[in-house]
Amino acid sequence: MTNEAIRDFEAVREVIENGENFLITTHANPDGDGIGSEIALYHYLESCGKKASIINCSSMPNNFEFLTTNHEVRKLDEDDSTAVFKEYDAAFVLDIGNYARLKEVGQLIEFHKIPTICIDHHPKEEDKFDHYFLDTGASATGELIYDLLKGLGADFTFSIANAIYSAIMADTGSFRFSNTTEKTHRIAAEMLELGVNPESVWSYIYGDIPPERISLQVEVMDKIQYDLDGKLAWVKVSKKMLERAGATSDQLEGFADYIRNIRGVKASVVLLELNDDLTKMSFRSKGDFDSNLFAKKFGGGGHKYASGARVTKGYKELIPEMLKEAKELMLITNQK
Structure with a gap:
């Protein structure tokens, strides 16, 4: 299968530089890659003095709550009205695959004509977004967030590193699926050097099984x-x-x-x-x-x-x- 890559880096940089208030979202029933990628991007935008909100159409899985420090991830509710969405300068849509999986959040983005940036490692199936940072050869959307933040000269704090490591670990099946590459391990090693504890991350995600x-x-x-x-x-x-x-x-x-x-x-x-x-x-x-x-x-x-x-x-x-x-x-x- 041929890899597809659309890395519109300069356009994404320009959106971030010119905007002040951003929406970050992912697909319904979010997985570790979607959640980890959202949280890493959220902390980067906040570190730049920007305002960011993570709003999804589904609740956050309990086993990824450890990545949050102040309830950064919210489920869309009736309080997220026109007054909220019309203030966003752009929406980052992560790990989506298919626009329909955004459900009500996607409908609000379209209704308010919010400019969109898709960051994803799924194949592009429809031309629904204004800008793309997409590569089907990446092991996870978390890997693309890493590449984007590296290009932007981000300071990789522990919160960002922990989120990126968790995203990649979750989508590679703890580094055992066929999408795992040499680059995957190099990124993981760099995150460990920044203080990520692999045993702790694994325990939170997989080691606390409810009866x-x-x-x-x-x-x-x-x-x-x-x-x-x-x-x-x-x-x-x-x-x-x-x-x-x-x-x-x-x-x-x-x-x-x-x-x-x-x-x-x-x-x-x-x-x-x-x-x-x-x-x-x-x-x-x-x-x-x-x-x-x-x-x-x-x-x-x-x-x-x-x-x-x-x-x-x-x-x-x-x-x-x-x-x-x-x-x-x-x-x-x-x-x-």
Whole structure:
């Protein structure tokens, strides 16, 4: 796959120099890369004497609260009215992949015609932003934030370093996924030199598992189904399963990765029931199987080995379609 790079550095520098009040946001159900990147950029802008606000359409995952010092990350609420959004000089949209994933925040940005800067390592699928700092060859959006701040001559404080390290660590699967490069490790080493404690970061993100997640995992793992001679593993997670475990949907994070690691499996899918006619799909793969192509069949997208989609269909209609598309993609993959 050819890497795509649009690094409009001078335009981004000019936006920062000329603006005073900035919005920073990321996709719905933000992950560690989105949150860490937001916080690193926030601290840089504040250090420049600028005003910055992090507002997302979804709540912040509890396991990344350690990166905040003063509740910098907020969920959009009814108080974020026209009076708030019309004051922003520009909006930094991070790790987005698809503009629709901004939901209500994206609608407000468009309504108020706020100039936008996209910083991302997902492929550019639509021309929705005014400026881009995008590179699909980067391991994480956190890596691009590092490159941007380096170019701007930033002073890498501990808060910035901790956020960048956490973003990259989260999106590379603790530096074990195929997107991990020599540069990834060089950046991580530099962040450690600035005082980041890798054991502490790992413990906050992965080492504090609530009992409800374990209960959910037990039930989910018991319901895994296999197709295509064991090359596809998939599971549906209902609202009742979440209720029985006392768990929330964000506690499914990582389940698709876990299923992908089963011997013989080339692709995994977790289908989460959001309501009767809305399903969240998480795709993972390895080898030559392309999760991004799989997700695109359902209006989603992402990376080759990790993608997602939200589909306005229930299980009964969606599962046969998912199995059909998986079979076709597996045949194409085997022919390469």
